[in-house]
Amino acid sequence: xxxxxxxxxxxxxxxxxxxxxxxxxxxxxxxxxxxxxxxxxxxxxxxxxxxxxxxxxxxxxxxxxxxxxxxxxxxxxxxxxxxxxxxxxxxxxxxxxxxxxxxxxxxxxxxxxxxxxxxxxxxxxxxxxxxxxxxxxxxxxxxxxxxxxxxxxxxxxxxxxxxxxxxxxxxxxxxxxxxxxxxxxxxxxxxxxxxxxxxxxxxxxxxxxxxxxxxxxxxxxxxxxxxxxxxxxxxxx
Amino acid sequence: xxxxxxxxxxxxxxxxxxxxxxxxxxxxxxxxxxxxxxxxxxxxxxxxxxxxxxxxxxxxxxxxxxxxxxxxxxxxxxxxxxxxxxxxxxxxxxxxxxxxxxxxxxxxxxxxxxxxxxxxxxxxxxxxxxxxxxxxxxxxxxxxxxxxxxxxxxxxxxxxxxxxxxxxxxxxxxxxxxxxxxxxxxxxxxxxxxxxxxxxxxxxxxxxxxxxxxxxxxxxxxxxxxxxxxxxxxxxx
DNA sequence: CGGTGCACCGTACGGTGTACGGGCACGCAT
DNA sequence: ATGCGTGCCCGTACACCGTACGGTGCACCG
Numbered sequence: 347x348x349x350x351x352x353x354x355x356x357x358x359x360x361x362x363x364x365x366x367x368x369x370x371x372x373x374x375x376x377x378x379x380x381x382x383x384x385x386x387x388x389x390x391x392x393x394x395x396x397x398x399x400x401x402x403x404x405x406x407x408x409x410x411x412x413x414x415x416x417x418x419x420x421x422x423x424x425x426x427x428x429x430x431x432x433x434x435x436x437x438x439x440x441x442x443x444x445x446x447x448x449x450x451x452x453x454x455x456x457x458x459x460x461x462x463x464x465x466x467x468x469x470x471x472x473x474x475x476x477x478x479x480x481x482x483x484x485x486x487x488x489x490x491x492x493x494x495x496x497x498x499x500x501x502x503x504x505x506x507x508x509x510x511x512x513x514x515x516x517x518x519x520x521x522x523x524x525x526x527x528x529x530x531x532x533x534x535x536x537x538x539x540x541x542x543x544x545x546x547x548x549x550x551x552x553x554x555x556x557x558x559x560x561x562x563x564x565x566x567x568x569x570x571x572x573x574x575x576x577x578x579x580x581x582x583x
Numbered sequence: 584x585x586x587x588x589x590x591x592x593x594x595x596x597x598x599x600x601x602x603x604x605x606x607x608x609x610x611x612x613x614x615x616x617x618x619x620x621x622x623x624x625x626x627x628x629x630x631x632x633x634x635x636x637x638x639x640x641x642x643x644x645x646x647x648x649x650x651x652x653x654x655x656x657x658x659x660x661x662x663x664x665x666x667x668x669x670x671x672x673x674x675x676x677x678x679x680x681x682x683x684x685x686x687x688x689x690x691x692x693x694x695x696x697x698x699x700x701x702x703x704x705x706x707x708x709x710x711x712x713x714x715x716x717x718x719x720x721x722x723x724x725x726x727x728x729x730x731x732x733x734x735x736x737x738x739x740x741x742x743x744x745x746x747x748x749x750x751x752x753x754x755x756x757x758x759x760x761x762x763x764x765x766x767x768x769x770x771x772x773x774x775x776x777x778x779x780x781x782x783x784x785x786x787x788x789x790x791x792x793x794x795x796x797x798x799x800x801x802x803x804x805x806x807x808x809x810x811x812x813x814x815x816x817x818x819x820x
Numbered sequence: 821c822g823g824t825g826c827a828c829c830g831t832a833c834g835g836t837g838t839a840c841g842g843g844c845a846c847g848c849a850t
Numbered sequence: 851a852t853g854c855g856t857g858c859c860c861g862t863a864c865a866c867c868g869t870a871c872g873g874t875g876c877a878c879c880g
Contacts, residue, residue, distance in 0.1 A: 366826090366827060366876070366877080368827095368828095369827075369828080391866080391868080392867085392869080393866080396829095401829085402829040402830075403829080403830095403868090404830080404869080404870095404871095405827070405828045405829060407869075408826080408828070409827095412868090413868065456700070459699070459700060462696070462697075462699065462749065463693070463696060463697050463748055463749050463752060464749070464752075465750070465752045467753065467764075467768070467774070468774075469773070469777055472768075472774065472777060472783060472786060473783075475783075475786055476783045476784075476785055476786045479785035479786055479789060480785050489788055489789045489791075489792040490792060490793070492785075492789065493789060493795060494795055494799070494800050494804070497743075497746065497804065498739075498800070500742065500746060501739055501742030501743045501745075501804060502735075502738055502742055502804075502808075503742065504741070504745055505737065505738030505739055505741035505742030505745070506742070508700065508738075508741055508742070508745065509734065509737060509738055509741065511700055512699065512700050512701070512702045515701070515702045516702035527704075530704055531704070537705070537709065540706055540709060541709070545713070546710075546712075547713075548713055548717055548720055548729075549712055549713045549716055551726060552716060552726045552730060554726075556727070557727070557730055558727050558730060558731055562731070563730070563734045563735070566731050567731070567738060567739075567808070569811065570814075570815065571735075571739075571804070571811060572811075573807075573810065573811040573814060574806065574807025574809075574810040574811045575807055577807075577810060603845070603846080603857095603859080604858095605859095606858080606859080628836065629836085630835085630836080638859080639859060639861075640837095640860080641838080641839095641840095641859075641862095642858075642860060644839095645859070646858095649837090649838090650836095650837065650838085
């Protein structure tokens with residue numbers, strides 16, 4: 347008994363312990379999330395994830411079908427961060443809270459936006475859908491209209507986050523004139539010449555001004571959209 | 584003379600002709616676009632592009648710094664499709680036309696959306712910015728407000744296209760009940776069980792209905808947003 | 821005790837981006 | 851005319867990727 351126990355744990359693996367129960371989809375996804383958050387999506391390779399877990403690369407495939415499946419699981423994990431605890435007293439604050447939280451989550455995890463085209467359909471996504479549907483149900487009973495409303499809000503949030511992260515990648519998110527975009531254009535001789543050609547009067551004027559904060563732009567756009575929705579379904583207000 | 588000429592053209596390259604002037608950034612980008620359109624973004628590899636051009640892989644690097652630079656050039660080429668010839672009589676039709684055209688271009692070239700986070704800053708992007716700035720100038724003279732408006736519209740379009748392409752990838756873009764999303768959920772035992780748990784009353788109801796066409800949703804969302812903008816800057820109408 | 825299944829893993833294959841160095845053709849100065 | 855620099859084209863090589871395949875040993879069941 348005792349000898350068998352010892353031998354089983356010692357001889358199990360030449361390099362490390364890596365017992366039988368060390369691996370699970372949850373642990374794999376958790377590590378992948380950590381790597382993506384700290385080192386970017388490109389650093390999430392099967393080899394890297396496995397090494398971080400102290401495990402052989404191919405062992406991952408017993409718990410995750412594909413790398414693609416792993417990415418989908420990651421995206422669904424991110425969807426959990428979009429859920430709000432309290433949707434508030436009315437649909438407007440409900441949507442506002444969800445939208446803000448979703449935006450912040452996406453900005454925290456740029457890889458989630460990069461995974462945008464991947465159709466993540468998991469439990470958390472379902473929960474998120476249910477939550478926004480509940481909010482939309484306060485506006486109208488028509489399920490089709492509910493979906494239209496939800497999509498509009500979601501689209502705006504995703505687009506905002508995408509653009510904001512792209513601007514951040516350029517370094518154009520600094521809300522001061524002669525920074526960011528302006529500097530970027532000046533760095534490229536072709537673009538600078540193009541701008542100096544006089545064919546871009548409005549652009550030239552705008553570049554001399556400071557740009558509004560991304561957060562401000564987001565709030566304004568959201569307000570406009572919600573205004574439009576309100577006018578359609580509650581014109582009396 | 585004649586012998587030198589012949590020898591120079593014949594001995595130039597062991598495999599093919601591939602003379603001196605065959606390569607240029609434009610030709611490279613054009614081929615890359617073709618490949619991306621027909622075989623997807625993953626098919627755009629330096630080896631593949633070079634082979635299609637009948638040229639050695641490393642030759643591309645004399646005209647394009649990086650693969651990343653190539654992708655940026657591709658994105659800028661796509662921006663050309665967002666330009667409209669006639670912006671129409673007023674800002675509303677102007678934004679509507681640009682938004683529609685941009686959406687259609689993105690749906691035609693899904694790889695452009697996948698490149699979303701890449702900060703493409705090229706001549707065509709500049710032209711597009713100038714165009715929408717010209718439209719926004721009809722609303723207000725404040726450059727900051729102009730940028731806010733433009734970003735709002737752009738964000739909505741990008742978000743719409745992203746979501747629509749993601750839905751298309753799932754096969755959830757079919758506007759009939761019990762198709763797309765519903766089928767997808769039923770295919771996964773976990774999700775089906777989750778849905779049957781009764782914790783998703785709104786979702787269950789919605790899945791029984793047909794979803795609106797993506798184009799309709801887009802038009803509605805755009806209308807809402809433009810309504811909101813109009814109410815802010817032209818409350819008299 | 822024998823057998824079966826499953827979790828783990830080493831190796832290998834075909835793919836990727838690109839650093840490096842070499843060869844060749846051209847244009848220019850001498 | 852001759853020599854040379856410059857820039858285009860390219861073959862090779864390296865590190866890394868996802869993953870198909872086969873092997874190995876533990877745990878459990880009959």
